[in-house]
Amino acid sequence: MSENNLVKEFRIYGMATDPIYIGTGGYTIGRVDNTIVRDPITKLPKIPGSSLAGTWRYYVSLELLSKIKDKQPKLKDIKNLNGASLNEKIQEWVKQNPNNWSNKNSNNGFNNSWEYFNGNVVAKITCAGQDNTPQEELSNSPDATNKEGKTGHCGHCIVCKGFGFSKKDLSWQGMIYFSDLNILFFPVFTRFGTKWITTKEILKNAKLYGKNTENEQDESKDLVCIALEKIEDGKEDGHINLGWIYLPYKVENISLNLSEMKIGDFEINRDKIVIVPESLFSQIVNSNLEVRTSVSIDPITGAAKEGALFTSEAIPRGTIFYGDLRIHDKSAFKGLLDKVGDLPDYTMLKEALCDSKHFFETLGIGGMTTRGFGRIVLEIRDEDKNCEKAIPNQLNTGKTDPNGGEQK
Numbered sequence: 175m176s177e178n179n180l181v182k183e184f185r186i187y188g189m190a191t192d193p194i195y196i197g198t199g200g201y202t203i204g205r206v207d208n209t210i211v212r213d214p215i216t217k218l219p220k221i222p223g224s225s226l227a228g229t230w231r232y233y234v235s236l237e238l239l240s241k242i243k244d245k246q247p248k249l250k251d252i253k254n255l256n257g258a259s260l261n262e263k264i265q266e267w268v269k270q271n272p273n274n275w276s277n278k279n280s281n282n283g284f285n286n287s288w289e290y291f292n293g294n295v296v297a298k299i300t301c302a303g304q305d306n307t308p309q310e311e312l313s314n315s316p317d318a319t320n321k322e323g324k325t326g327h328c329g330h331c332i333v334c335k336g337f338g339f340s341k342k343d344l345s346w347q348g349m350i351y352f353s354d355l356n357i358l359f360f361p362v363f364t365r366f367g368t369k370w371i372t373t374k375e376i377l378k379n380a381k382l383y384g385k386n387t388e389n390e391q392d393e394s395k396d397l398v399c400i401a402l403e404k405i406e407d408g409k410e411d412g413h414i415n416l417g418w419i420y421l422p423y424k425v426e427n428i429s430l431n432l433s434e435m436k437i438g439d440f441e442i443n444r445d446k447i448v449i450v451p452e453s454l455f456s457q458i459v460n461s462n463l464e465v466r467t468s469v470s471i472d473p474i475t476g477a478a479k480e481g482a483l484f485t486s487e488a489i490p491r492g493t494i495f496y497g498d499l500r501i502h503d504k505s506a507f508k509g510l511l512d513k514v515g516d517l518p519d520y521t522m523l524k525e526a527l528c529d530s531k532h533f534f535e536t537l538g539i540g541g542m543t544t545r546g547f548g549r550i551v552l553e554i555r556d557e558d559k560n561c562e563k564a565i566p567n568q569l570n571t572g573k574t575d576p577n578g579g580e581q582k
């Protein structure tokens with residue numbers, strides 16, 4: 175296996191179907207002003223890779239347990255078997271119970287579905303979240319508990335091996351890496367309807383720029399926006415308001431690769447895109463964030479507390495993000511890494527992500543998800559094949575189409 179085959183990289187696209195709030199965790203006493211995570215240099219809001227990884231870890235656990243909950247054996251049945259380590263006992267149990275631990279619908283006779291990765295026999299919901307038992311030895315981890323009686327990361331299942339775990343005798347950094355999700359297209363209300371703004375630099379970084387435009391000179395000093403299609407009948411230029419900023423625009427036929435840009439039911443077309451000058455993008459984005467004012471409720475009277483207004487800002491729905499996902503296939507190291515035991519291969523890990531990403535559409539990411547924040551549709555793009563096994567979105571409420579440019 176060459177070095178190139180060891181790490182596979184995929185593009186992720188996401189579209190916010192709710193405003194997204196991922197807080198910095200900082201607040202001031204008294205009036206709380208909840209600010210969102212921003213890139214320290216560009217000041218642009220983003221979804222940190224760590225938030226994406228933590229949330230996805232949880233969703234893979236949920237998906238896994240919903241698929242195998244009636245198939246997992248009792249831990250004592252595994253422990254009673256012969257083997258030097260729990261890992262060997264798990265392999266032994268799977269060997270002895272081929273019919274209990276398989277996907278009966280598997281039509282190729284060879285069962286390699288990610289949910290039947292051998293180590294999953296000891297998976298628990300506490301494989302997601304923070305580890306409650308990091309001081310345990312790996313072999314004791316599936317049923318060891320902390321002072322409150324909670325189990326921790328099992329250290330054997332596809333969640334623990336894919337996303338990492340750390341135990342007394344082994345730290346495993348995982349096999350899946352997430353970049354931050356950065357803004358690719360940002361929706362802004364204009365007098366011509368909702369437009370999605372971006373910049374040439376972002377389009378280049380996202381590799382969406384067509385070949386003939388790659389070497390073009392940067393004209394961003396002119397402070398002129400570029401529309402890809404005519405936005406007013408018969409006019410090649412004019413003025414457009416982006417939120418409260420009023421700017422000149424011209425029509426330019428720039429070639430973009432938008433073929434991959436179908437996210438859920440939503441497709442972004444050329445006529446919706448406005449390229450804005452680099453120097454203004456951050457300002458326009460930051461002045462068009464969704465700001466909600468809420469009030470703290472007094473728990474005793476049930477009425478609004480005096481002076482307890484607070485504001486939260488969020489990335490508005492309709493925002494389109496891009497980022498990268500890398501899967502490091504370490505299954506070729508089998509044998510060199512005795513202690514860690516069996517490893518899932520990249521196909522299993524990718525399918526685990528594909529099968530569980532639908533939870534982002536219903537449970538969301540970030541804070542205040544019970545108050546109408548956080549839902550996002552994610553797409554994983556792969557040269558070979560996309561997530562075609564992914565579960566269709568049955569809970570689609572029609573909110574995936576952000577057209578209409580509501581500004582709250």
Ligand SMILES: [Zn+2]
Binds near residue numbers: 298
């Ligand atoms: Zn686990």
